[in-house]
Amino acid sequence: MTVINEKEKISERKKNVVITVRNLKTYYPIFGGLFHRKIGVVKAVDDVSFDLYRGETLGLVGESGCGKTTIGNTILNLVPATSGEIYFEDDRIDNNFTQDYRKKIQMVFQDPDSSLNPRWKIVNIIGEPLRILEGMKKRREIRRRVLELLETVSMKVEHLDRYPHEFSGGQKQRIVIARALACNPEVIILDEPTSALDVSVQAQILNLLKDLQIEFNLALLFITHDLSVIQHIGDRIEVMYLGKFVEEGTIDDVFYHPTQPYTKALLSARPTFDPTTRSNRIILEGEVPSAINPPSGCYFHPRCPEMEDHIGCNIEEPTKISISETHHIWCQPFKNGKKF
Amino acid sequence: MTLTEKKEIIEENRKNQMKSAIKEDSNLLLQVKNLKTYFYTEEGIVKAVDGVSFNIFKNEVLGLVGETGCGKSVTALSILRLVRSPGEIIEGSIEFNNVNLLELSEEEMRSHRGNDITMIFQDPLNSLNPVILAGDQVAEVFLLHQEEELNKIIDVRLLERDKLVQELKELKKEFKENKEQLSETEKEEFKVKIKDLKKKIPKAPNLKDVALEKAEQIIKEVGIADAKQILKRYPHELSGGMRQRIMIAMGLSCTPLLLIADEPTTALDVTIQAQILDLMKNLQKKFDTSILMITHDLGIIAELCDRVAVMYSGNIVEYATAEDLFKNPRHPYTQGLIGAIPSVEKKDTKLTVIRGMVPNLIYPPSGCRFHPRCTERLEICDKIKPRFLEINDRYFIACHLFDPEYKESPKYQWDETESEESYKV
Ligand SMILES: Nc1ncnc2c1ncn2[C@@H]1O[C@H](COP(=O)(O)OP(=O)(O)OP(=O)(O)O)[C@@H](O)[C@H]1O
Numbered sequence: 001m002t003v004i005n006e007k008e009k010i011s012e013r014k015k016n017v018v019i020t021v022r023n024l025k026t027y028y029p030i031f032g033g034l035f036h037r038k039i040g041v042v043k044a045v046d047d048v049s050f051d052l053y054r055g056e057t058l059g060l061v062g063e064s065g066c067g068k069t070t071i072g073n074t075i076l077n078l079v080p081a082t083s084g085e086i087y088f089e090d091d092r093i094d095n096n097f098t099q100d101y102r103k104k105i106q107m108v109f110q111d112p113d114s115s116l117n118p119r120w121k122i123v124n125i126i127g128e129p130l131r132i133l134e135g136m137k138k139r140r141e142i143r144r145r146v147l148e149l150l151e152t153v154s155m156k157v158e159h160l161d162r163y164p165h166e167f168s169g170g171q172k173q174r175i176v177i178a179r180a181l182a183c184n185p186e187v188i189i190l191d192e193p194t195s196a197l198d199v200s201v202q203a204q205i206l207n208l209l210k211d212l213q214i215e216f217n218l219a220l221l222f223i224t225h226d227l228s229v230i231q232h233i234g235d236r237i238e239v240m241y242l243g244k245f246v247e248e249g250t251i252d253d254v255f256y257h258p259t260q261p262y263t264k265a266l267l268s269a270r271p272t273f274d275p276t277t278r279s280n281r282i283i284l285e286g287e288v289p290s291a292i293n294p295p296s297g298c299y300f301h302p303r304c305p306e307m308e309d310h311i312g313c314n315i316e317e318p319t320k321i322s323i324s325e326t327h328h329i330w331c332q333p334f335k336n337g338k339k340f
Numbered sequence: 341m342t343l344t345e346k347k348e349i350i351e352e353n354r355k356n357q358m359k360s361a362i363k364e365d366s367n368l369l370l371q372v373k374n375l376k377t378y379f380y381t382e383e384g385i386v387k388a389v390d391g392v393s394f395n396i397f398k399n400e401v402l403g404l405v406g407e408t409g410c411g412k413s414v415t416a417l418s419i420l421r422l423v424r425s426p427g428e429i430i431e432g433s434i435e436f437n438n439v440n441l442l443e444l445s446e447e448e449m450r451s452h453r454g455n456d457i458t459m460i461f462q463d464p465l466n467s468l469n470p471v472i473l474a475g476d477q478v479a480e481v482f483l484l485h486q487e488e489e490l491n492k493i494i495d496v497r498l499l500e501r502d503k504l505v506q507e508l509k510e511l512k513k514e515f516k517e518n519k520e521q522l523s524e525t526e527k528e529e530f531k532v533k534i535k536d537l538k539k540k541i542p543k544a545p546n547l548k549d550v551a552l553e554k555a556e557q558i559i560k561e562v563g564i565a566d567a568k569q570i571l572k573r574y575p576h577e578l579s580g581g582m583r584q585r586i587m588i589a590m591g592l593s594c595t596p597l598l599l600i601a602d603e604p605t606t607a608l609d610v611t612i613q614a615q616i617l618d619l620m621k622n623l624q625k626k627f628d629t630s631i632l633m634i635t636h637d638l639g640i641i642a643e644l645c646d647r648v649a650v651m652y653s654g655n656i657v658e659y660a661t662a663e664d665l666f667k668n669p670r671h672p673y674t675q676g677l678i679g680a681i682p683s684v685e686k687k688d689t690k691l692t693v694i695r696g697m698v699p700n701l702i703y704p705p706s707g708c709r710f711h712p713r714c715t716e717r718l719e720i721c722d723k724i725k726p727r728f729l730e731i732n733d734r735y736f737i738a739c740h741l742f743d744p745e746y747k748e749s750p751k752y753q754w755d756e757t758e759s760e761e762s763y764k765v
Pocket residue numbers: 028029042043044062063064065066067068069070071225291
């Protein structure tokens with residue numbers, strides 16, 4: 001029964017894809033030398049594909065510098081895609097990011113300070129997208145709508161005319177979220193929205209995001225390096241390593257049956273209250289390699305504890321392997337023909 | 341006996357040993373009593389540490405946990421007497437091996453710092469010298485703190501060298517004395533022998549080289565592969581993880597009695613963090629160092645620490661063994677903190693939210709500093725500051741709910757709107 005339900009859920013969701021990303025590559029040029037010429041590229045995002053469904057939370061996790069933010073920025077057209085396609089429903093948006101999509105897709109950044117103009121009052125900060133994107137002109141009208149937005153994030157009328165520095169980190173993040181909601185978006189990309197906050201405040205923001213998602217049927221692309229957060233709030237997850245996906249699946253797939261060696265190490269590395277998890281810890285060796293000079297074959301091979309059992313890890317790029325309909329990994333086959 | 345049974349017995353023994361170790365006061369290494377450190381700023385007096393008391397035993401790892409700004413780093417800096425103006429330690433005592441550090445002259449204090457008490461800072465780039473090669477900096481630590489040991493190594497090597505030199509002398513003498521009687525081939529043999537022996541004699545060892553060797557060895561031990569290469573790099577040429585490990589290597593190479601680690605892994609990725617925590621555990625065992633581990637991550641505390649002190653707004657509110665504290669947290673703040681951590685078990689429910697936010701330390705709330713956020717609050721909580729009581733063997737708590745004198749007093753009635761409002765902050 002549960003299998004059928006699971007399948008139904010998937011086909012149900014398939015109809016509801018809101019963002020489709022196919023074979024996306026985003027490279028940053030690196031300049032150097034005497035004449036400041038292009039001397040190479042950072043392959044920040046290197047051939048990733050995924051779907052984002054309406055009403056779901058898709059987690060994007062991985063270690064610092066693996067390309068999470070770059071994926072978000074590319075979808076929002078803040079940096080150009082080097083190749084690949086991005087769709088909003090059936091419309092290609094990577095080469096045609098119109099005003100309309102600027103409303104439908106919003107982003108919330110890690111550090112609320114850098115995204116709030118310190119010299120603006122809250123009413124003007126949240127009112128800006130209303131003026132620019134929605135073309136609202138009347139002061140009264142804007143104030144009314146801003147107040148409504150503030151109330152959705154549990155803030156009050158007396159906050160309207162204050163400046164950002166008068167608020168705590170958690171309140172500032174609420175203001176940023178209110179602004180993101182201003183134009184009735186369908187997708188919000190959240191880049192580490194709680195990383196700068198204390199746990200007690202993080203809990204408030206996570207609860208708020210869950211409520212808002214249900215209220216407005218939002219699709220959330222949730223970028224984080226904190227696995228517990230995504231385990232708590234996510235539906236599905238993509239694990240990244242050096243610009244590539246290494247494992248994807250539902251939260252249960254990945255957290256209960258991690259299969260790709262990097263995912264396993266990442267999950268087991270979390271500090272935990274549970275001593276049994278601790279004793280099975282996989283301690284990796286070596287450093288995260290650089291995206292400018294990635295290793296040959298599987299990018300993880302210099303640190304991979306399981307490489308010995310697999311074929312050609314240092315030569316060939318790993319292939320996508322399906323564990324189940326929802327669960328996929330990128331890895332080389334076993335030497336002895338064993339199945340994953 | 342099965343393996344698991346054996347393990348259990350070993351575990352049991354270890355626990356008993358630990359308990360008795362804790363009981364024995366002669367094992368006390370550091371005793372902080374009623375420490376108060378204030379900052380006299382233009383906006384007012386920041387009471388960053390306001391009456392903090394705790395102990396660290398020999399060989400123990402004590403965790404100090406709390407949210408941003410609660411006073412963890414200032415506590416650490418106070419122990420080392422590194423609080424800078426406008427900050428000042430205004431009250432209390434810090435006894436280290438029965439000596440009150442607060443009464444020492446600056447010079448005497450300097451002899452402790454980086455010697456038997458060392459600190460690893462949150463940002464390793466700021467604490468390594470940018471213009472000195474990494475290897476030289478680590479070697480410097482050995483030169484400063486382990487000169488005796490280095491000299492011992494040199495003595496041993498000199499002795500060996502002297503032996504070889506003596507041998508060579510005798511061989512040469514023998515050759516000279518018998519030169520006339522030897523055949524050509526025998527002469528050749530002698531020459532080869534002398535040559536070989538000459539080769540075997542090492543350069544006279546000097547302190548700097550031995551220190552560099554030791555540096556290479558410890559850098560290897562902290563899990564950096566090509567140690568030789570790393571020795572010749574400047575700090576900015578190393579990754580964050582490497583710098584942090586070099587700091588830890590330096591912290592431990594002075595074989596301190598007490599190592600203070602202030603968020604040593606906060607800036608690092610989890611897989612690297614796991615490497616470093618593992619390393620700290622091993623080195624702690626190897627060198628019998630006591631550690632004061634400062635972090636906001638309860639997971640790290642659970643992994644590494646024997647006991648935990650939970651800090652809130654300049655005070656320690658709960659202080660117990662890690663086991664007791666995580667199994668059964670009692671202070672309302674600790675309960676809230678643990679409830680706020682996202683996890684699978686809480687997936688379909690809401691996370692516990694501690695209403696309101698961390699208070700301002702210039703005008704901290706009266707009575708119990710947690711009272712504006714506490715769901716269990718009693719009528720007296722905003723009037724009287726809770727005492728720091730030992731309610732069980734080595735289980736300390738500062739909350740009126742556990743104070744026999746006040747625990748029966750009436751509960752505070754949160755006004756509906758008041759509680760609604762404060763949840764929303
Ligand atoms: N503007 C840029 N120019 C050149 N390289 C860049 C630029 N922005 C990012 N990169 C590089 O691209 C890679 C991916 O960066 P990105 O910011 O997407 O990482 P991330 O996964 O979001 O990391 P973090 O968790 O630290 O935020 C990194 O190697 C980074 O150094």
